[in-house]
Amino acid sequence: MTNLAIAANGLRKSYGDKNVLDGIDIAVPRGTVFSLLGPNGAGKTTAVKILSTLVPPGPGSGEIRVGGHDLATDPQAARAAIGVTGQFSAVDGLITGEENMLLMADLHRLPK
Ligand SMILES: Nc1ncnc2c1ncn2[C@@H]1O[C@H](COP(=O)(O)OP(=O)(O)OP(=O)(O)O)[C@@H](O)[C@H]1O
Ligand SMILES: [Mg+2]
Structure with a gap:
């Protein structure tokens, strides 16, 4: 298990x-x-x-x-x-993959 x-x-x-x-x-x-x-x-x-x-x-x-x-x-x-991202994220079409990753890092309060 x-x-x-x-x-x-x-x-x-x-x-x-x-x-x-x-x-x-x-x-x-x-x-x-x-x-x-x-x-x-x-x-x-x-x-x-x-x-x-x-x-x-x-x-x-x-x-x-x-x-x-x-x-x-x-x-x-x-x-x-865990981390979960929705199927219809409001920002998917507005920001790049890298920006999306950095946003998630910010939301999780990861250090620089
Ligand atoms: N809160 C709810 N109340 C009533 N029925 C629901 C609810 N959530 C889902 N259903 C029903 O349960 C079934 C499965 O829905 P679900 O959203 O899990 O399917 P899915 O595989 O994610 O579909 P899709 O590929 O369209 O995203 C569908 O018939 C849906 O209408
Ligand atoms: Mg679904």
Whole structure:
């Protein structure tokens, strides 16, 4: 478990009658790049929101660990270990990649 950056078992989420995530498993090793692909409405953003603690997982979800931290018992430690940027960032088309990186560094109060 500790060699995994993200570990989720049986991730579930419904909105009303709509079953969005029907028990998905994710295991992402540390130090790797992982892409989550799927058609529009497949539940990608919902999964990312759960993994980044922005929305709670649905009932019946198994254990979820991010950066080794259990989201159910230590969400603050998981938040401290990650960075999330939205699909529709307001400044993506306005500033360069380097400027975007420096902005994120400023927001995280990284030293010069
Ligand atoms: N807050 C919400 N309330 C109700 N339904 C929602 C909510 N958020 C998402 N959904 C529904 O859940 C399903 C999955 O949405 P989600 O945004 O996770 O998909 P996605 O894979 O990110 O899609 P896209 O490729 O368009 O970004 C969709 O049917 C969406 O309408
Ligand atoms: Mg999406």
